[in-house]
Amino acid sequence: MRIRAFTIFFLLFLAVSSYGQEIDLPTDPLNGRIVFEEKKCIxxxxxxxxxxxxGPDLSREQYFGSVLELASIIWNHTPQMNRKFRQLRMDRPKLTENEMLDLLGFLYYLRYLGEPGSVANGKRLLDSKGCITCHSVAGQGGKVGPDFKTIQRYSAPLYMVQAMWxxxxxxxxxxxxxxxxxxxxxxxxMVDVAAYLRQVSSADVEVRMSVGNPKKGRVLFEQKSCSNCHVGEGKRKRIESGLIKIDLKKGVTEVASAMWNHGQAMLQYMQQASIHWPRFQGNEMADIIAYIYFLGFEDHEGSDRRxxxxxxxxxxxxxxxxxxxxKGPxxxxxxxxxxxxxxxxxxxxHAGDMEDLLITQNKRWPELSPEEMRDLYAYLRKMSKE
Ligand code: HEC
Ligand code: HEC
Ligand code: HEC
Ligand code: HEC
Incomplete structure (x- = not known):
């Protein structure tokens, strides 16, 4: 019933303008790596x-915040960073808007890049999750699904998720x-199972998925009919109409797992709504997961008054x-x-010049919490020229 309503509402709301802004998405989160080196952050x-x-090793931290949450972290560290810049006689790098976006995207993505899987745990999971009742490894196990040894190619966890999906x-x-x-x-x-399957597979083609292009993912989100039931960004009206907001502030692996774990319920809903089970090929799964992952980039509205x-x-x-x-404009x-x-x-x-000025005035660096950043953004946006 609810699903029928979704479909009708969906058609209705196609006609209504959507509420909320699109998020700035990086094209390739790895571009940020290049900026990171060029600007000598490295x-x-x-x-x-x-x-x-x-400075600290940035891959130790998890940066799953929205843009303005990340902004707040960087802003608050300005004095310590500047001290190092002066000590090392380095110029503070200036950044363009795109470079900043790439850097934030890169920080956000860091944790995903180096997740090593545990082969031993992957082997245990095949048992405990019951995969082995349907699948076999080199002849040992169930015969309902394909033998993992004979599976042609996968190595990257996301590729496995795609095959499973x-x-x-x-x-x-x-x-x-x-x-x-x-x-x-x-x-x-997910990562552990992939590590194990990779080891037992006799395949010599190693397939790697690229990290995923969230902008392509945005397009796929429509094409693969996810948007029949879900809202990605903003679009408050469509949430009010009953579409499900995907709001996972989580790592890529967890996003992929969430999608898999809900697969059973989704299949039911799709069957009720006569939607074909969408299939993915090439890099599509990585792209769509990157998009869902970057939805966490979205900030909620601040208050210009505050x-x-x-x-x-x-x-x-x-x-x-x-x-x-x-002193400033x-x-x-x-x-x-x-x-x-x-x-x-x-x-x-401007944080470099600003700090120099504050030092001469003997004033402290003004730290900004994420909430304050959001309010400040709302204020400056309202104040700036049309
Ligand atoms: C001259 C050395 C230096 C350079 C270059 C530098 N940083 Fe930093 N960075 C630091 C120091 C020092 C800290 C603060 C450590 C602290 O507060 O304890 C810091 C903190 C940070 C933090 C917060 C880390 C945390 O605690 O979570 C981020 C994020 C960051 N820097 C990003 C960057 C980026 C992006 C660039 C390049 C545009 C950059 N930094 C360039 C020295 C530097
Ligand atoms: C109830 C039986 C069953 C269980 C349990 C099961 N699978 Fe499968 N699996 C299948 C079947 C059947 C296929 C083949 C479907 C097809 O041919 O379309 C398949 C296909 C796959 C594929 C795609 C293989 C290829 O050709 O690319 C992967 C990867 C996979 N399963 C992994 C897993 C993992 C990992 C688990 C445990 C977490 C698991 N499966 C649990 C029945 C099962
Ligand atoms: C027919 C409706 C429908 C379609 C189409 C659909 N979903 Fe879902 N999706 C759901 C429902 C309902 C749930 C919640 C399921 C549950 O309660 O387990 C869900 C849950 C999810 C979750 C987990 C969210 C969470 O908060 O844990 C993700 C991620 C997701 N879907 C992604 C997708 C993607 C990507 C697509 C397109 C490939 C898609 N869905 C297509 C109905 C749908
Ligand atoms: C100590 C003086 C000083 C303080 C305090 C200060 N600024 Fe600035 N600000 C400047 C100067 C000087 C410039 C222009 C020169 C430059 O870009 O370095 C500037 C430029 C800017 C710009 C860019 C304007 C443009 O047209 O490019 C923004 C945005 C800005 N400041 C925001 C803020 C915010 C928000 C705060 C409070 C958290 C703040 N500033 C506090 C001195 C200051």
Whole structure:
């Protein structure tokens, strides 16, 4: 019933303009790696042990925040970073808006890049999750599904997820016959299973999926009919109409697992709504997961009223004065501020001079919480020129 309603609403709401902005998505999260090196971040920050040691190794932290949450982290570290810049006699790199976006995308993606799987745990999981009741490894095990030794190619966990997803309905057909329960995968399970399957496979073609292009994923989200039941970004009206908002602030592996784990329920819904089970090929699964992953980039709306107060309390108005009489420009003359990434880019670029000025005035660095960043953004956006 609910699903019928979805479909009708979907058609209805195609006609209604959507609410909320599109998120800025990086095209390839790995571009950020290039910027990271070009701008010499790598000189102070290691990634997975490789790189400088003046700042923290950034692959140790998890950065799953929205753009403005990440912005807040970087902003608050400005004084410590600047001290190092001065010590090492380095120039503070200036960033363009695209470079900033790429860097934020890269930080967000870091954790995903180096997840090693445990082969031993993968082997155990095949048993405990019941895969082995249907599948065999070199002849040992069930005969319902293909033998993992003979599977032609996979190595990357996402490639395995794609294969599993595509075979989802057939697997579920067997599960209905009472073979075993639907295998739920949590935490690192997916990666561990992939590591094991990779080892037992006799295939010599190693297939790697590229990290996924979230912009392509956005298109696929429509094409593969996910948008019949889900909303990605914004579009509040469509959420109100009953579409399910995907809001997973999680790592790539967990996103992939969530999609798999809900496969059984989704298949039912799809059958009721006469939607064909969407299949993925090439890099598509990586793309769509990258898109879902980057949905966590979206910020909720701040309040321009509170933002105005933040602007005063944090001393921004001591330099940014109406009419431009202060040390900094009148921000009302700013070109229309239409993306949070541009705000953090402008703020990053001026953080060096700003700190120098604050030091001469013997003032503290104004830290900004994520909430304050959002409010500030709402305020500056409203204030900036149309
Ligand atoms: C001259 C050395 C230096 C350079 C170059 C540098 N940083 Fe930093 N960075 C630091 C230091 C020092 C800290 C702060 C450590 C602290 O607060 O304890 C820091 C902190 C950070 C943090 C917060 C880490 C945390 O605690 O979670 C991020 C994110 C970051 N830097 C990103 C960058 C990016 C992106 C670049 C390149 C555009 C860059 N840094 C360039 C020295 C540097
Ligand atoms: C109830 C039986 C059943 C269970 C349990 C099961 N599978 Fe499958 N699996 C199948 C069937 C049947 C196919 C082949 C479907 C087809 O031909 O379309 C398949 C296909 C696959 C494929 C695609 C193989 C290829 O050709 O690319 C992978 C990968 C896979 N399964 C992994 C797993 C993993 C990992 C588990 C445990 C977490 C699991 N399966 C549990 C029945 C099962
Ligand atoms: C016919 C409706 C329908 C379609 C089409 C559909 N889904 Fe879903 N999806 C659902 C429902 C319903 C749930 C919640 C299932 C549950 O409760 O287990 C869900 C859950 C999810 C989840 C888990 C969300 C969470 O918060 O844990 C993800 C991720 C997801 N879907 C991704 C997709 C993607 C990607 C597509 C397109 C390939 C898609 N879905 C297509 C109905 C659908
Ligand atoms: C100590 C003085 C000072 C303080 C305090 C200060 N700024 Fe600035 N700001 C400047 C100066 C000087 C410039 C222009 C020069 C530059 O870009 O380095 C500037 C430029 C900017 C710009 C870019 C304007 C443009 O047209 O490119 C933005 C946005 C900005 N500041 C926001 C803020 C916010 C938000 C705060 C409060 C958290 C703040 N500033 C606090 C001195 C300051």
């Amino acid at each position: 000189g102070c920050h290691a990634i997975g042990g490789y790189g400088g040691t003046a 595509n075979h989802g309905p057939a697997m579920q057909e067997q599960i209905k016959k009472g073979k075993t329960k639907y295998p739920i995968l949590t935490g690192q399970d 933002g105005g107060r933040v602007f005063g309390e944090k001393g921004c108005n001591s330099c940014h004065v109406k009419g431009g009489e202060g 009148d921000l009302a003359s700013l070109k229309k501020l239409d993306s949070p990434v541009r705000m953090i880019q402008l703020m990053w670029n």
